[in-house]
Amino acid sequence: MRFASLGSGSKGNATLIEVGKTRVLLDCGFSVKETEKRLLRLGCEPDSLDAVVVTHEHGDHVNGVGRLSRKYKLPVWLTVGTNEVAKDTDFNQTCFIDPHSNFEIGDLSLQPFPVPHDAREPCQFVFSDGAVRLGILSDLGRVTPHVLSSLDSLDALMLECNYDYDMLMEGSYPYSLKKRVSGDLGHLDNKQSEAILKKLDLTKLQHLIGGHVSEKNNLPEFARQALYRGANCESEWISMASQENGFDWRDVR
């Protein structure tokens, strides 16, 4: 299995996951043109995609999904709740996710798990080829026992480090937005992400990548510190997904 990011952050998210001949795009918060450009940067022809899987209806995750689905005739997998409230749901084909049931797309197995976030029916995913497991977690207000058990003993993890609490509180956001971001249905701050890592079995972990880092309320260096403290590892071992460049392909064996 391998995975790569087209970009990560509040201006757009999209992650590519590949197993054998199966290629799935997790979320697409970029325009079709931007998505095509970013896919080609990773050596991926857009018409080689098999499906788009959607975590929730926020624009930074779905802005390009409808148009990409129609242009490349892609099925879109999402929860009934997300489909009800997403803006553009005129998909080439709609496939519903039960957030408590695993499902398969080609050679890829997906294990969804519901998360607390201010969306209708958000879920995040663990991807597997039957041998190794990759967890991708973003847009989470607080950790739950089910989130922790879903992420235990992974081989690779991309974890949200959205904001630094002090930077958010001292920053320019209006009070209501500060409350939303830091609330139980908002996003993970660096310390919450660090605490999650401390509760997980990381002995098999080959990749740890910080994602969805706020450009206004965080610094990649702060997020990196939280991750290496949480995982008790060397700082050089941690990667950060950027808004502009995401990150290049990572192999998980």
Ligand SMILES: [Zn+2]
């Ligand atoms: Zn988001």
Ligand SMILES: [Zn+2]
């Ligand atoms: Zn969101």
